[in-house]
Amino acid sequence: MSHASRLTKKKDQMEHHHIKLPEGSIEKQTTTLNVGPTHPATHGVFQNIMELDGERIVSADSTVGYIHRAFEKIAERRPLYQITPLTDRLNYCSSPINNMGWHLTCEKLLKVATPKRVDYLRVIIMELARISDHLICNSIVGVDTGAYTGFLYVMQYRELIYEIYEEVCGSRLTTNIGRIGGFERDFTDTAFRKLEKFLAEYPSVLKEFENLFSRNRIFMERTIGGGAISAERALSYGFTGPNLRAAGVDYDVRVHSPYSSYQDFDFTIPVGKTGDNYDRFLVRNEEMWQSLNIIQQAYRKIQDMKGEEATVYHANVPEYYLPEKKDVYTKMEALIWHFKIIMGEVDMPKGEVYHSVEGGNGELGFYLISDGGRAPFRLHFRRPCFIYYQAYPELVTGSMLSDAIVTMSSLNLIAGEMDG
Amino acid sequence: MSRPVRFNIHPKEANTADAVGVAEAPEGYAGEGFFTTKLSDVVGLARKNSLWPLPFATSCCGIEFMATMGSHYDLARFGSERVGFSPRQCDLLMVMGTIAKKMGPVLRQVYLQMAEPRWVIAVGACASSGGIFDTYSVLQGIDQIIPVDVYVPGCPPRPEAILDGIINIQKLVGQESIRRRNSEQYQALMNSYGIQ
Amino acid sequence: MTNETIQQKLQEKFGESVFHFEESYGMLSFEADKENNLKVLQFLFDDETLQFRFMTDLCAVNYPDDKGRELAVVYHLHNLKDNVRIRFKVFTAIETPDVYTASKLFAAANWMERETYDFYGVNFVGHPNLKRILNVDEMDYFPMRKEYPLEDQTRIDKDDEMFGR
Numbered sequence: 068m069s070h071a072s073r074l075t076k077k078k079d080q081m082e083h084h085h086i087k088l089p090e091g092s093i094e095k096q097t098t099t100l101n102v103g104p105t106h107p108a109t110h111g112v113f114q115n116i117m118e119l120d121g122e123r124i125v126s127a128d129s130t131v132g133y134i135h136r137a138f139e140k141i142a143e144r145r146p147l148y149q150i151t152p153l154t155d156r157l158n159y160c161s162s163p164i165n166n167m168g169w170h171l172t173c174e175k176l177l178k179v180a181t182p183k184r185v186d187y188l189r190v191i192i193m194e195l196a197r198i199s200d201h202l203i204c205n206s207i208v209g210v211d212t213g214a215y216t217g218f219l220y221v222m223q224y225r226e227l228i229y230e231i232y233e234e235v236c237g238s239r240l241t242t243n244i245g246r247i248g249g250f251e252r253d254f255t256d257t258a259f260r261k262l263e264k265f266l267a268e269y270p271s272v273l274k275e276f277e278n279l280f281s282r283n284r285i286f287m288e289r290t291i292g293g294g295a296i297s298a299e300r301a302l303s304y305g306f307t308g309p310n311l312r313a314a315g316v317d318y319d320v321r322v323h324s325p326y327s328s329y330q331d332f333d334f335t336i337p338v339g340k341t342g343d344n345y346d347r348f349l350v351r352n353e354e355m356w357q358s359l360n361i362i363q364q365a366y367r368k369i370q371d372m373k374g375e376e377a378t379v380y381h382a383n384v385p386e387y388y389l390p391e392k393k394d395v396y397t398k399m400e401a402l403i404w405h406f407k408i409i410m411g412e413v414d415m416p417k418g419e420v421y422h423s424v425e426g427g428n429g430e431l432g433f434y435l436i437s438d439g440g441r442a443p444f445r446l447h448f449r450r451p452c453f454i455y456y457q458a459y460p461e462l463v464t465g466s467m468l469s470d471a472i473v474t475m476s477s478l479n480l481i482a483g484e485m486d487g
Numbered sequence: 488m489s490r491p492v493r494f495n496i497h498p499k500e501a502n503t504a505d506a507v508g509v510a511e512a513p514e515g516y517a518g519e520g521f522f523t524t525k526l527s528d529v530v531g532l533a534r535k536n537s538l539w540p541l542p543f544a545t546s547c548c549g550i551e552f553m554a555t556m557g558s559h560y561d562l563a564r565f566g567s568e569r570v571g572f573s574p575r576q577c578d579l580l581m582v583m584g585t586i587a588k589k590m591g592p593v594l595r596q597v598y599l600q601m602a603e604p605r606w607v608i609a610v611g612a613c614a615s616s617g618g619i620f621d622t623y624s625v626l627q628g629i630d631q632i633i634p635v636d637v638y639v640p641g642c643p644p645r646p647e648a649i650l651d652g653i654i655n656i657q658k659l660v661g662q663e664s665i666r667r668r669n670s671e672q673y674q675a676l677m678n679s680y681g682i683q
Numbered sequence: 684m685t686n687e688t689i690q691q692k693l694q695e696k697f698g699e700s701v702f703h704f705e706e707s708y709g710m711l712s713f714e715a716d717k718e719n720n721l722k723v724l725q726f727l728f729d730d731e732t733l734q735f736r737f738m739t740d741l742c743a744v745n746y747p748d749d750k751g752r753e754l755a756v757v758y759h760l761h762n763l764k765d766n767v768r769i770r771f772k773v774f775t776a777i778e779t780p781d782v783y784t785a786s787k788l789f790a791a792a793n794w795m796e797r798e799t800y801d802f803y804g805v806n807f808v809g810h811p812n813l814k815r816i817l818n819v820d821e822m823d824y825f826p827m828r829k830e831y832p833l834e835d836q837t838r839i840d841k842d843d844e845m846f847g848r
Contacts, residue, residue, distance in 0.1 A: 137586050624819075
């Protein structure tokens with residue numbers, strides 16, 4: 068009896084004399100954990116300060132802005148054609164979609180109509196970019212649940228997509244593809260051969276990747292139920308893209324407001340039910356199949372074109388599209404147009420335009436106010452990642468820490484787009 | 488009317504005889520069953536072929552790093568099979584991507600937590616000098632806050648360029664003197680950054 | 684539902700408080716006083732034929748030359764059922780940039796208003812957590828306003844003459 072009381076007394080003494088605890092920390096039942104901004108390389112820089120009760124998350128507080136690069140302010144300085152490299156760096160896993168979205172916005176402002184072949188080539192490039200983006204997202208979800216193999220396996224096929232970009236524009240990742248009115252050069256034969264090789268090899272790879280995860284018992288147990296969101300909350304939070312479609316709302320900008328001749332293609336939009344991690348994975352997976360379908364249709368349509376329309380790769384807009392260099396050196400008119408475009412002597416219409424495209428993450432919108440000058444008066448990017456990341460605390464409260472990490476990766480958060 | 492492609496129209500045939508290299512042994516005196524050389528050479532050889540990188544990937548260059556780690560370009564054949572995310576366990580801090588002023592203190596903290604010997608490689612234009620983002624919110628180069636050993640230019644650099652940067656780091660590591668980290672010059676460098 | 688019917692319904696309900704109706708590139712755009720912004724947004728949300736229940740975007744624009752109306756807060760709303768978009772603006776003077784928050788109506792407006800505050804200094808009255816979001820917390824000016832330069836003026840490694848500033 069006295070032995071026990073001596074032990075208790077010693078324990079009390081230890082607590083008060085040797086360890087200095089912060090005020091109120093013994094009464095606090097939760098642990099504060101700082102997740103990020105430095106994550107294992109896959110995710111990007113955002114920080115979450117979480118209060119944990121054991122493994123369960125009681126609350127989460129997100130901080131963003133660790134890669135804020137002031138795109139909107141830079142854009143107020145640059146002429147329209149120089150803003151394309153900035154848009155590359157928004158969602159850098161699928162930069163051609165951002166580029167095309169910007170070109171479409173400029174064409175809407177400048178009232179430029181593009182020929183069909185340009186539209187179909189743009190569709191091919193955009194769907195390749197969508198496959199590339201969804202591949203990264205789905206394989207990273209696999210990595211976060213412990214399955215590293217899928218990621219390393221599909222990186223090989225992203226290299227094939229990069230090779231196609233290289234043939235068209237010269238660059239792998241930040242592509243700066245296209246110009247206002249079309250493309251800077253026609254797709255070479257090598258580009259089409261590489262596209263055919265991709266279309267031939269990739270479906271079996273996607274099937275293997277899908278088999279690895281979609282009916283895998285462990286993956287299903289890890290992802291079903293985590294990070295669920297209802298359709299009403301998702302709409303209120305401004306979700307778009309695969310995250311919204313996984314919650315049950317079939318909103319896809321390609322179908323609602325078709326751009327670049329998407330209405331000529333026949334594809335379905337996959338829609339989920341509960342909006343949890345598993346649904347998001349399946350929606351993205353199915354979207355990759357649909358993208359392959361669209362690319363095949365577009366390629367066939369291009370091959371079926373005959374005569375003049377089979378060689379055109381840009382619209383006839385000399386005021387906005389730089390003439391060919393050999394013409395600049397030999398013809399007076401081309402020289403004058405070249406001078407006018409570079410020196411900013413071309414009249415821009417005044418006006419406001421909002422245009423959006425279906426990016427890898429959702430509705431990527433461009434709100435452009437032009438006051439007639441060379442550079443926009445105001446350019447605002449409607450960045451889907453920034454808008455849906457607000458919902459993250461609501462998605463993870465009550466779930467376990469490891470599920471919160473899987474939720475973070477299944478939302479496909481790209482830091483460059485989030486902070487812009 | 489397409490513009491003719493001017494690049495790589497005469498691709499070279501791959502020749503495996505040129506593609507295989509043999510690593511040179513360090514200078515020393517060899518005999519039957521023994522080999523004497525400088526301690527720094529042996530230590531350098533061991534260190535350079537087993538660097539553990541810490542990928543501090545913030546933006547687009549991080550995706551090119553992921554491609555470098557993939558099987559097509561394969562960083563692992565240079566000894567960097569295990570990438571670690573704990574600064575205590577890593578030798579090489581690879582800063583890939585734009586570092587904003589908000590991220591600067593975090594980067595400095597990670598650098599300070601690394602144990603000597605440590606090397607830093609700045610991958611990409613943004614990490615080297617701010618890149619295309621000459622704005623109020625972007626740090627114009629990480630060498631404003633931490634000392635850098637190798638800069639890899641590019642936006643983003645091709646995986647071959649990142650591998651070239653790693654090979655240059657390996658050259659630095661292989662030839663580093665044992666006494667370098669205690670020398671006055673190094674202390675002066677650290678002091679100029681405010682690091683004790 | 685065409686732009687004319689939307690304009691008609693708004694003018695029936697609000698009369699002179701909504702004005703400057705324009706149609707640019709297919710999208711109807713109108714303006715209201717900043718005191719009425721929540722009333723207009725609520726009407727657009729609740730009305731059974733209008734049903735603008737999705738907030739696409741919220742941003743601000745700085746017009747330094749328009750005295751008394753320097754800051755504009757622009758809402759882009761979308762009716763997903765009928766696929767109609769609309770743009771709604773409120774203007775405020777730069778000395779008293781107070782605008783009522785839309786975050787109770789649309790959860791998406793929370794961070795978008797924080798971003799607008801961070802860049803332009805628009806004070807959203809009633810916002811649960813109005814702090815800076817993208818810039819460093821210690822910043823003491825609002826960088827997107829036209830009067831401030833793009834570059835960091837304290838940098839020493841770039842020569843402005845060479846860079847054409």
